[in-house]
Amino acid sequence: MKASPVWKTNHQSQLSLLPPSYDDFIPGHHPVRVVNTIIDQVDISSIERSYKGGGTSSYHPRVLLKVLIYAYLRNLYSSRKIEQALGENVHFMWLSGGIQPDHNTIANFRSGKLKRKFKKIFNQVVLLLAAQGALNIKDIYVDGTKIEANANRYTFVWGKSIKTSRERIKKQLKELWSYVETVCAEEEQRPNEPDNFEAIDPAEVAKAIDNINRALEGKKVDAKVRQKLNYAKKNWPGNIAKYNRQQAQMGQRNSISKTDPDATFMRMKDDHMQNGQLKPGYNFLASSSNQYLTNYTLGQTTADTTLLKDHLEDFIDGYVEPPQILTADAGFGSEENYTDLENKGIEAFVKYNYFHKEQKQTKEQPNPFHSDQLYYNKDTDTYYCPMGQAMPNIGSYKKGTKTGFEQTITRYQALNCKGCPLRSPCHKAKDNRIIERNFNLMRLKSKARALLTSQRGIEKRKQRCWDVEAIFGNIKQNMNFKRFMLRGLDKVNVEIGLIAMAHNLKKYSLAL
Numbered sequence: 001m002k003a004s005p006v007w008k009t010n011h012q013s014q015l016s017l018l019p020p021s022y023d024d025f026i027p028g029h030h031p032v033r034v035v036n037t038i039i040d041q042v043d044i045s046s047i048e049r050s051y052k053g054g055g056t057s058s059y060h061p062r063v064l065l066k067v068l069i070y071a072y073l074r075n076l077y078s079s080r081k082i083e084q085a086l087g088e089n090v091h092f093m094w095l096s097g098g099i100q101p102d103h104n105t106i107a108n109f110r111s112g113k114l115k116r117k118f119k120k121i122f123n124q125v126v127l128l129l130a131a132q133g134a135l136n137i138k139d140i141y142v143d144g145t146k147i148e149a150n151a152n153r154y155t156f157v158w159g160k161s162i163k164t165s166r167e168r169i170k171k172q173l174k175e176l177w178s179y180v181e182t183v184c185a186e187e188e189q190r191p192n193e194p195d196n197f198e199a200i201d202p203a204e205v206a207k208a209i210d211n212i213n214r215a216l217e218g219k220k221v222d223a224k225v226r227q228k229l230n231y232a233k234k235n236w237p238g239n240i241a242k243y244n245r246q247q248a249q250m251g252q253r254n255s256i257s258k259t260d261p262d263a264t265f266m267r268m269k270d271d272h273m274q275n276g277q278l279k280p281g282y283n284f285l286a287s288s289s290n291q292y293l294t295n296y297t298l299g300q301t302t303a304d305t306t307l308l309k310d311h312l313e314d315f316i317d318g319y320v321e322p323p324q325i326l327t328a329d330a331g332f333g334s335e336e337n338y339t340d341l342e343n344k345g346i347e348a349f350v351k352y353n354y355f356h357k358e359q360k361q362t363k364e365q366p367n368p369f370h371s372d373q374l375y376y377n378k379d380t381d382t383y384y385c386p387m388g389q390a391m392p393n394i395g396s397y398k399k400g401t402k403t404g405f406e407q408t409i410t411r412y413q414a415l416n417c418k419g420c421p422l423r424s425p426c427h428k429a430k431d432n433r434i435i436e437r438n439f440n441l442m443r444l445k446s447k448a449r450a451l452l453t454s455q456r457g458i459e460k461r462k463q464r465c466w467d468v469e470a471i472f473g474n475i476k477q478n479m480n481f482k483r484f485m486l487r488g489l490d491k492v493n494v495e496i497g498l499i500a501m502a503h504n505l506k507k508y509s510l511a512l
């Protein structure tokens, strides 16, 4: 005979003799306790000072800060969901002491009170973790990843299209004036040409259209031209003002998003639509140590190379001194970065473009025609080509990078390539072969090569993959943070700071 099931008893209506406190429900090393303990130790006076005195009472910023960090640690990024958790989740109730701020209070605190103040709090927590031996701010790994902005992908404004539109208005103004001249020439009353076509600003464009209208007053004007003039008067000054505003927002970038003008269109490796199209986003640059984030900055350009200098300045701003050792991949190996790292006294395990190809070629047969393989006599400042012909110095020139860094390029030319049997594999130029050498970059690359190929260098290169890149994996996959919730550089900076803090405290609580 089948035994009847036995149900466990539950006591939904049973009252406790001694009511439990929220604390009874929180295990000893629970992450919520870690957040509470760590944030209790940081100085938040800069946030406290931002509150005006008097009026109604406010929720204490330390409590709101703890709630936000714990919410991010639990993958809760929406202020409405955080409000909900404060009323339903015993961990949130314990952390907040039972207060229940609404979503507006939470959102305003995040995007208003924490703006430009959160970084100093993050730095303090990193130093606390470093004091506990969890991480080391002297030896860091740097890498970048792109995160989508909270903006539609069809909201783009391209720098090129602004330029083209402005040029088109300029051209059409000139065409309209040519029409005026034709009409007036027929009546032998040719007016003076206005000198304001080149100055493309709203007032000048409006003035130019008025001049054209005035010149055509009382004349027989083609209907299409009249229609165009009416359109121009109504739209062009406004359009020019819009283009100028967008150009100012864009600065040195090639694109902006209309909904978040601080976001730039970039190609994402992993976007929420998974179609590889350009999306508005930010370039998140991170420093790590032992899989903890030691610093974060947000860049508005696609290339990592140009962001390292600012990232290091920000690091120094947070911790007073630069790191002693820095490891990064080939995206950061430029002459400007190597020079900056050298000037700051940082031991740089930073790869350069073609480092791996070069290592492969060292094992295989190197290309004897490559300028790196040519013999150089330092005393006479002369290169020798594969035929043994001298290639004397024919001068140097300076060139600036996009960021304004100046490079010195020296040129060497073979004396006579005519009839050389090696010409076909050697070079394709019509004249004698010219090679260009950047001696400073060569010296810096040689220094980097020696470090990267040493035993320590090999270990550092291996660790870089599972140190900083693992953090990106955790943030994007485990924390499911692939897109910002807020808009504008200041606000997304707070958001990425909260993510970085949540990542660190989660990892720290797991290690306890």
Ligand code: SF4
Pocket (backbone or CB within 6 Å): 385, 386, 387, 388, 389, 414, 416, 417, 420, 421, 422, 423, 426, 427, 433
């Ligand atoms: S082509 Fe000119 S540079 Fe090349 S090996 Fe011959 S002589 Fe030398």
